[in-house]
Amino acid sequence: MNKRTIAAAIIAIASVASLAAQQLTRFAVVDLGRVYTAFYRDSKVVRDFEERSARVQAEIDRMTAEIQTLQKTKLDAQSAADQSRVLKADAEIYAKTEFLKDYYRVKTAELEDQKKKLSQSGGFLQQIYDEIKAVAESDGYSMVMNLKESDAVIWYSPTVDITDKLIQNLMTKAGR
Secondary structure (H helix, E strand, C coil), X not given: CCHHHHHHHHXXXXXXXXXXXXXXXXXXXXXXXXXXXXXXXXXXXXXXXXXXXXXXXXHHHHHHHXXXXXXXXXXXXXXXXXXXXXXXXXXXXXXXXXXXXXXXXXXXXXXHHHHHHHHCCHHHHHHHHHHHHHHHHHHCCCEEEECXXXXXXXXCCHHHXXXXXXXXXHHHHHCC
């Protein structure tokens, strides 16, 4: 072999080794909450959840209006210097406000629990994870992190957010 052929072979091998050494681990992020909302918003289970949320909000609004009416009654009683009505209204305001706080806390926890169960149902998660794997492998990502569930994500470039692509793929496969 001549010296030029050997030198070319060495350069080619060094170039390939250099390229392999420069291969980077690529990360992607996905907003699973947004995927859930976009992909399952038309399902019966989600509609039921949204109706329940609306009923809870309507009840909170009704109780808030009652408290506001009592506050107006209290102001009227104060203007009329009717101390017994002021005390009675004050007691009712306090009781209803405490009940509203408890109601809000309990119902919010129930709704959050129901939402979490919906997003973690076996079929939903398996379909999502299968599609995440497909997108990650086709785009060359080694790791995909849930953007909203990880305190480890301090900053990310929008170019690594695969949420929209994931939603589009799921919609296409579902025939929507």
